[in-house]
Amino acid sequence: MADDSEQKISTRYPPVSPELIEKWDLLQNEIRKKIIHSNTEEWQLAEELHGLRRVAGVDVSYPSKDHDSYECDAFAAVVICEFPTMKIIHKEVQQVHLPVPYAPGYLAFRESEPVTTLLNKIMKDHPNKVPDVLLVDGNGMLHPHKSGLACHVGIHTNIPTIGVAKNLHLVDGIGVTKQMVQGMSARGDYVLIRDKSNEVLGMALKTAKDAINPMYVSIGHKISLETAKNVVLKCSKYKIPEPIRFADNISREFVRKMEEKSQSKKT
DNA sequence: GCGACAG
DNA sequence: ATCTTGTCGC
Numbered sequence: 668m669a670d671d672s673e674q675k676i677s678t679r680y681p682p683v684s685p686e687l688i689e690k691w692d693l694l695q696n697e698i699r700k701k702i703i704h705s706n707t708e709e710w711q712l713a714e715e716l717h718g719l720r721r722v723a724g725v726d727v728s729y730p731s732k733d734h735d736s737y738e739c740d741a742f743a744a745v746v747i748c749e750f751p752t753m754k755i756i757h758k759e760v761q762q763v764h765l766p767v768p769y770a771p772g773y774l775a776f777r778e779s780e781p782v783t784t785l786l787n788k789i790m791k792d793h794p795n796k797v798p799d800v801l802l803v804d805g806n807g808m809l810h811p812h813k814s815g816l817a818c819h820v821g822i823h824t825n826i827p828t829i830g831v832a833k834n835l836h837l838v839d840g841i842g843v844t845k846q847m848v849q850g851m852s853a854r855g856d857y858v859l860i861r862d863k864s865n866e867v868l869g870m871a872l873k874t875a876k877d878a879i880n881p882m883y884v885s886i887g888h889k890i891s892l893e894t895a896k897n898v899v900l901k902c903s904k905y906k907i908p909e910p911i912r913f914a915d916n917i918s919r920e921f922v923r924k925m926e927e928k929s930q931s932k933k934t
Numbered sequence: 935g936c937g938a939c940a941g
Numbered sequence: 942a943t944c945t946t947g948t949c950g951c
Contacts (some may be wrong), residue, residue, distance in 0.1 A: 680939095727941075731943050734941090741942090769942075771939040778941070805940050815940070830940085837939040877950095883940080922943095 681737045681768040691776050692812065698775075699814040701822050707889045708827060710799060714897055721756065722902055723747045723798035724910025725786070725820065727763070727778050728918035730926060738766045742925075743781050744918035745789060746910050747798050751901055753909040757796045760921050761785045771836070772811045779819035786824050798826060800890065800898055804911050806830040809860060809869030809885035811838050821888025828887030829895040830869070831908060835883055838862065843871060848881055855900055857881070872896060878906035 710718035724746045733739040740762060747757040763781035782803075790797050807817035807830030817830030835843060840863030847858045851873040858871045860883075869885030870892065882903075886895050902908040907915065 727942085729941080729942055734942050769941055771941095774941055810940080832940050834940060836941095 680770055681735070683768060683770050683773070687767070688770075688773070691773055695775075695812040695814040698818050698822055699812060701888075702808070702814070702818050702886075703889045704808075704886060704891065706891050706894055708799065711827070711890060711894045716750070716894075716897060716901065719750045719799050719898070721747050721796065721798045721800075722750050722753075722898065722910050723786075723801050724908065724912070724914040725782055725801055725803045726911055726914035726918050727782065728915070728922045730922055732926075735768075737768045738764070740764055741781075742918040742921040743778075743785050744914040744921070745782075745785055746913040746917060747789075747796055748902070748910045748913070750799075753902060753904070755913060757789070757793060758913070758917055759785060759789055760917055761788075762921070762925075774805055775814070775816040775819040778805070779816055779823065782820055783823040786820070786826075790824070801826050801828040801887070802831050802899070802902065802908050802911050803828060803887060804831060804833070804915070806832050806836055806869070806883065807885040807887035809838065809883055810836065813868065815885070815887075817885070817887030825889075827889040829890060829898060830883075830885045830887050831899060831911060832883040832885075833880075833907070835871075838868065840864075841868065847871070851881060857884075857896060860885075867892060870896065872899060874899060874903040874908065875906045880906070882906065882908075 727743045729741045744760045803817040806815035821828030856873045871881040872884045
């Protein structure tokens with residue numbers, strides 16, 4: 668069956684072979700079919716999220732020099748926070764090799780494998796710290812094929828997962844205007860984002876009072892969008908939800924250390 | 935008609 | 942994602 672959602676990717680991205688794209692599209696379809704769109708856990712039943720103990724943030728940071736090359740090394744970080752205090756109870760960073768470039772719509776094929784490997788390692792080594800829900804920086808269902816990075820990570824770890832993106836990724840048919848975003852004044856305000864067939868893919872959510880731009884929230888796996896919104900809000904002190912913000916800081920820190928190291932080596 | 939495009 | 946300075950405010 669022909670797929671009309673093929674995208675034109677400008678030359679600023681390293682080229683990915685049509686064969687690989689074709690393979691990725693098939694894999695994304697498989698992921699999409701496996702996604703559970705509703706709540707599956709006890710703690711998701713009440714708005715107060717009673718019983719939710721641990722929330723993990725997942726992020727990958729890149730060295731400045733080769734983040735745009737076909738393959739590169741990067742640092743993946745997972746930070747597990749206690750809910751609702753957001754106190755860090757575990758953090759783990761891993762240097763990873765990313766064998767394929769970033770291509771719009773195909774972030775999962777760059778980041779999901781190393782991230783799931785790290786998560787599975789934590790689950791094995793620290794079974795008492797296994798997170799109840801994952802916050803992944805990137806989209807879940809708010810994606811051209813409804814199977815963004817957060818969906819992949821959720822399916823591969825079998826943990827409820829939420830996609831949280833700082834920027835809106837282009838999906839044809841969605842109508843999100845600046846006016847809608849400007850219309851949000853209070854923390855917790857949101858605008859649902861639907862596709863051509865009027866299906867809800869995610870939402871623009873105002874997570875902080877003074878944040879001009881919203882966060883884009885969508886489900887990854889085993890959670891409803893309504894519950895996902897609650898989790899993200901309760902984890903957000905600033906614009907970026909705390910677990911992701913921490914994971915971001917830590918992975919960046921390691922990138923910086925690595926670059927300093929390679930600098931002194933040259934001299 | 936061209937361009938827009940998570941990280 | 943990454944590159945950067947100052948600046949405003951609690």
